[in-house]
């Protein structure tokens with residue numbers, strides 16, 4: 452589906468080193484790594500938002516529809532939830548259906564500022580789905596949510612992925628426990644500049660927990 456051949460990304464100083472990886476249909480990837488290592492930078496490169504990364508660095512992206520859930524909801528605050536969804540192509544009925552899928556039935560006429568953080572994040576997820584993505588990029592979707600809200604959102608995401616088996620997901624998280632629920636693959640960013648270590652590199656299929664431990668233990672700084 453996608454082949455990453457990113458030569459690197461720097462902001463005055465190098466952040467990402469060379470990144471080589473593939474994303475296949477149905478992949479549920481959790482991207483882990485220390486704070487500030489470059490996880491968002493990598494999602495931005497994959498999504499195409501970061502135009503400093505040449506198109507050729509992400510082969511196949513022209514055939515992929517990306518739904519990107521940013522850390523902030525980035526809904527237009529002066530438009531209702533329904534209008535935010537319609538702006539990206541949903542009909543009124545589709546907007547209602549999508550809001551229902553994320554547990555916001557009846558909230559179409561609300562403005563984003565009238566929602567709790569967790570609700571706003573779910574509304575932003577509905578907007579991602581309105582573009583009928585086949586690649587979902589989620590940047591720390593559970594950050595700052597209480598455990599109940601986070602659990603609810605995790606359930607919704609799993610439900611969405613189960614309903615769209617061809618959809619691939621890359622989800623940035625700090626929490627290995629999230630990966631156990633969401634992921635069938637792991638990516639781990641480490642080193643300076645950061646490089647990607649991924650599950651295939653550590654051999655036979657193992658539990659997500661064990662893979663995570665192994666990936667974390669690999670010394671990427673010297674690779």
Ligand SMILES: Nc1ncnc2c1ncn2[C@@H]1O[C@H](COP(=O)(O)OP(=O)(O)OP(=O)(O)O)[C@@H](O)[C@H]1O
Pocket residue numbers: 462466484485486487488489490491492493
């Ligand atoms: N637009 C930018 N201009 C300058 N530096 C940037 C920019 N975007 C990111 N950086 C730097 O790149 C590095 C990686 O940032 P990034 O947000 O990708 O990390 P992260 O792994 O997602 O962090 P966190 O887990 O804390 O969200 C940081 O040092 C950050 O300051």
